[in-house]
Amino acid sequence: MKLLVIEDEPGLSQTITQFLRSQGHICETATTYQQAQEKIGVYTYDCVLIDLMLPGGNGLDILSQLKQDHQETGAIIISAKDSLDDKLAGLDLGADDYLPKPFHLAELNSRIKSILRRMKFEGSASIDVGRLRINPEARTVFVDDQLVSLNRKEYDLLLLFIANKNRVIKKSALAEHVWGDNADQADSYDFIYSQIKNLRKRFSQAGYELDIQTVYGIGYKFSSD
Amino acid sequence: MRLLTRSTLISALVFLIALIGSGFYIFDQVSQEVEDEIEEELQNRKLEILASITNQPNPLAVHPTIATDFQLDTISRAAYTTLQEHTENRSVYELVEQAYEPHRQLVTKFIHQGVHYRLRIHMSLLDLEDMGEVIAFSTGAVIIGLLVLSFLLNFFLQQQLWQPFYSTLSQLRTFRIDQLDPLRLPESSVQEFTELNRTITNLTIVNQRSYQQQKQFVENASHEIQTPLAIALHQTEELIQNPALTPADAQALELLTQQLERLSALNKALLLLSKIDNQQFGDTQLVNLGDLVRQTADEYEFMAEQKGLRIQLTIQEDISLATNYYLMEILVRNLVRNALIHSVAEGVIIIQLANRSLRIENTMVSTIDRPETLFGRFIKQSDKPQSLGLGLAIVKSICDTYQFTPAITLSTNRFIISVDF
Numbered sequence: 001m002k003l004l005v006i007e008d009e010p011g012l013s014q015t016i017t018q019f020l021r022s023q024g025h026i027c028e029t030a031t032t033y034q035q036a037q038e039k040i041g042v043y044t045y046d047c048v049l050i051d052l053m054l055p056g057g058n059g060l061d062i063l064s065q066l067k068q069d070h071q072e073t074g075a076i077i078i079s080a081k082d083s084l085d086d087k088l089a090g091l092d093l094g095a096d097d098y099l100p101k102p103f104h105l106a107e108l109n110s111r112i113k114s115i116l117r118r119m120k121f122e123g124s125a126s127i128d129v130g131r132l133r134i135n136p137e138a139r140t141v142f143v144d145d146q147l148v149s150l151n152r153k154e155y156d157l158l159l160l161f162i163a164n165k166n167r168v169i170k171k172s173a174l175a176e177h178v179w180g181d182n183a184d185q186a187d188s189y190d191f192i193y194s195q196i197k198n199l200r201k202r203f204s205q206a207g208y209e210l211d212i213q214t215v216y217g218i219g220y221k222f223s224s225d
Numbered sequence: 226m227r228l229l230t231r232s233t234l235i236s237a238l239v240f241l242i243a244l245i246g247s248g249f250y251i252f253d254q255v256s257q258e259v260e261d262e263i264e265e266e267l268q269n270r271k272l273e274i275l276a277s278i279t280n281q282p283n284p285l286a287v288h289p290t291i292a293t294d295f296q297l298d299t300i301s302r303a304a305y306t307t308l309q310e311h312t313e314n315r316s317v318y319e320l321v322e323q324a325y326e327p328h329r330q331l332v333t334k335f336i337h338q339g340v341h342y343r344l345r346i347h348m349s350l351l352d353l354e355d356m357g358e359v360i361a362f363s364t365g366a367v368i369i370g371l372l373v374l375s376f377l378l379n380f381f382l383q384q385q386l387w388q389p390f391y392s393t394l395s396q397l398r399t400f401r402i403d404q405l406d407p408l409r410l411p412e413s414s415v416q417e418f419t420e421l422n423r424t425i426t427n428l429t430i431v432n433q434r435s436y437q438q439q440k441q442f443v444e445n446a447s448h449e450i451q452t453p454l455a456i457a458l459h460q461t462e463e464l465i466q467n468p469a470l471t472p473a474d475a476q477a478l479e480l481l482t483q484q485l486e487r488l489s490a491l492n493k494a495l496l497l498l499s500k501i502d503n504q505q506f507g508d509t510q511l512v513n514l515g516d517l518v519r520q521t522a523d524e525y526e527f528m529a530e531q532k533g534l535r536i537q538l539t540i541q542e543d544i545s546l547a548t549n550y551y552l553m554e555i556l557v558r559n560l561v562r563n564a565l566i567h568s569v570a571e572g573v574i575i576i577q578l579a580n581r582s583l584r585i586e587n588t589m590v591s592t593i594d595r596p597e598t599l600f601g602r603f604i605k606q607s608d609k610p611q612s613l614g615l616g617l618a619i620v621k622s623i624c625d626t627y628q629f630t631p632a633i634t635l636s637t638n639r640f641i642i643s644v645d646f
Contacts, residue, residue, distance in 0.1 A: 011453070012455055012456050012459075015459035015460060015463070016459070018463070019463065080448045080452070081448070084551065101452075101455055102451060102454060102455035102458055104462065105459055105462045105463075168465045168466055170462060170465060172482070173462075179527055182524050182525055182528070183527075190531055191528070191530070215465065215470075215475070216472050216476070217475065218465050218479045218482070219465060
């Protein structure tokens with residue numbers, strides 16, 4: 001997919017675009033308000049990441065311009081301020097998501113994929129990974145057309161793994177995605193392990209081996225061909 | 226007491242004393258004058274009488290001793306010699322008044338055709354007494370009149386003259402340093418108020434500017450710190466993708482990631498503390514504490530399960546507080562999380578909401594020397610690596626904002642923290 005990363009911090013812009021490219025996206029960048037304005041005016045993107053604190057102007061203006069001229073483009077606001085006002089303003093203007101910095105790349109990945117799915121297929125697409133089929137609208141999971149019943153946390157966990165398949169997801173990213181901001185100060189991340197165990201059990205009951213491996217205690221990786 | 230009232234009372238008191246004093250003074254002067262007048266009159270009368278008896282051989286016969294204003298007697302030569310002309314007071318019965326009234330009497334002597342006479346002329350001082358009464362009543366009436374007038378004036382002046390002052394005062398009452406519009410205090414025709422308004426306006430402008438700069442500084446600093454942290458964390462996320470990682474490398478990366486995430490959490494927590502202290506959470510709504518506590522206990526169930534802890538929740542009453550929702554959420558979360566993190570595994574966490582107070586109790590690993598210090602910044606309860614030492618400091622700051630009272634009590638192996646709302 002074609003993405004535009006509007007971020008004025010060069011180091012951050014680099015790590016984000018590097019990552020997105022490694023995920024197979026085409027990535028362009030803009031570091032100022034003017035550049036962003038120009039790029040949006042000239043090109044069409046599948047999804048745009050907008051940092052609100054831009055030199056030369058407010059990211060919200062870019063957002064409203066984008067939503068006026070390119071309704072089919074997804075928009076995620078990334079902002080260091082984590083201000084409720086900004087969040088509401090952004091969502092009001094039509095942003096598809098709001099991701100406060102700092103964020104895990106795995107989380108960014110998941111959000112972008114979720115938006116692209118919605119925008120491209122208007123929600124009717126399903127996610128197919130090997131024998132797995134996931135219907136994101138209905139939040140249902142099938143193995144060989146057999147329904148696998150998952151609770152909310154198990155489902156969220158699975159989706160993060162699917163979005164970041166074949167990538168090591170560090171424990172804190174998993175914890176925050178599923179358990180929210182509360183998870184960052186737990187004694188240990190054992191609860192992740194037990195949740196993954198539960199998840200595996202659900203699938204093995206349906207005759208499917210969910211390939212999630214632990215990686216040297218840093219994180220977990222879902223492997224699929 | 227109002228300033229004008231006080232000044233009015235003081236001047237009223239002073240005037241009262243002055244008026245009473247002047248009453249006496251006037252009375253004194255007038256009575257002096259009247260006395261002088263009477264003395265003169267008595268002398269005149271004496272001359273008149275002497276003149277009229279000059280040609281009379283027997284003054285006593287012509288002028289009977291009663292029904293006149295004088296008495297004429299003959300006296301012995303010896304008495305004559307000792308008698309000096311003088312005036313004296315004398316009570317005389319007056320038929321009109323039906324009482325004895327004071328009179329002034331002139332006692333004098335003369336020799337007429339070889340006979341020694343004593344002449345006593347008297348005049349009524351009634352006028353004087355009446356005059357005294359009139360003066361006293363008049364002065365009293367004036368005093369009362371002035372007092373009434375001054376209180377009325379006070380009342381009026383209060384409204385009029387002090388109007389700009391009270392208007393300034395009411396504007397100051399609603400002033401918040403983080404409000405965006407500057408204070409607009411009007412010019413007044415009264416110099417003192419104009420000066421006051423100008424000074425206050427300048428003061429508030431300077432302070433507002435300083436506050437905004439300070440606020441901006443902390444937010445900007447936090448933002449600046451956050452950026453390299455985010456970049457570093459992204460790099461670690463990439464580094465762990467390396468399939469050729471050795472266990473040692475992985476461990477190193479894990480530690481690195483942990484520390485960076487800890488820095489990030491610290492940065493966020495400090496920013497939050499700064500915002501709370503700067504009262505940047507002005508949005509208020511009615512927060513149902515019972516719901517919030519239930520919700521939080523639910524959210525942290527996973528942590529409790531992990532340690533084999535059971536959360537015992539007792540909500541006796543549903544309190545609703547007019548506070549910022551986000552802050553209350555943080556308050557409750559921090560307290561619950563704190564209890565769960567520092568609790569010994571396998572046990573009960575007791576959360577009670579009753580009597581306008583939230584109480585959370587957990588088991589302790591080891592005792593703490595001065596528990597109230599835990600509300601300070603960077604003070605840690607134990608050596609838990611993930612503890613920033615700011616959780617309770619944030620709770621304290623939120624409590625300070627709304628004037629809640631947090632307290633810690635210890636009993637054998639139990640750590641109890643409570644917040645009174």
